Amino acid sequence: MSQLIGHEALEAALNWPELIGQLRDWYRSNAVQAPDRQVLTIQQPDGSEASLLIMPAWVPGESIGVKVVTFLPDNAAKGRPTINAGYLLFDGETGQMQAALDGDTLTVRRTAAASALAADFLARKEARNLVIVGTGQLSLAVAAAHCAVRSYTSVLIWGRSSDKASAVAEALRTQGLPAQAVDDLEVACRAADVISTATASTRPIIYGEWLKPGSHLDLIGAFKGDMRESDDQAIMQGEVFVDLRAGASLAGDLAQPLEAGRISPDHIRADLAELCQGAHPGRSDENARTAFKSAGMALQDLAAANMARDHTISG
Secondary structure, rough: OOOOEEEHHHHOOOOHHHHHHHHHHHHHHHOOOOOOEEEEEEEEOOEEEEEEEEEEEOOOOOOOEEEEEEEOOOHHHOOOOOOOOOEEEEEOOOOOOEEEEHHHHHHHHHHHHHHHHHHHOOOOOOEEEEEEEEEOOOOOOHHHHHHOOOOOOOOEEEEOOOOHHHHHHHHHHHOOOEEEOOOOOOHHHHHOOOEOOOOOEEEEEOOOOOOOOOOOOEEOOOOOOOOOEOOOHHHOOOEEEOOOHHHOOHHHHHHHHHHHOOOHHHEEEEEEEHOOOOOOOOOOOOOOOOEOOOOHHHHHHHHHHHHHHHHHHHH
């Protein structure tokens, strides 16, 4: 019989150290098969555009999963989440459905864990100052996940709404994290060891000239070609890594400088699988500026869904 795994159960099952370890192991195994995700455009009655994303993946004979995601950017102005999702998990041998999972929580947890996994390879070991850019549903998870791989003494939160930034910082303090809201993004970034952005921005909000030597830039938002969180300099000067070349190269932070000829495809040093499998050592030296661009990939969803199923059954 299939089970419904909701928000609270997922949060309990997908704790940060185990989930980050689960992703590391799955990237090392290289067993997941996943076709390119589909991004379908939906014309809304008011003339705006929404997106429907379909992301399947499977390990032959073991498990099959598919996530369906809606992205409605105009929801932000109405106080609604811009992204909503559901996930279905099937037995890979029998084809029977095993679980239906809250896709929003699954996406938030696996996205934050993937960025923290990348930072574990790319951020300097002595990184102490973390800046979170954005105050949406990802901000809390991203801060907590990053704090699971480095010992940060300062976690600064910036958002377009100072009230929302303050609320995120307060929520993180209740988790025991040294968080506070800031108003000046440039000042925060210039002192940051790691900057993690999770916004729906369509133009750069992080500039290369703000990034000090040895810093790590984690670009999570802006998954479409017309969206962007960083400027050309931030990408050109950085040692760039991605979750998956095919998907990340279509996101604006890379797609736009690629199209303009500011960088070439070989500017991308490695993907997460290559980092986890030891095929690439990560940052070249302590002074290098690194950047990680994630666009999301179905392997992460399937790995997290399997972990949630196993925890729920054993619990």
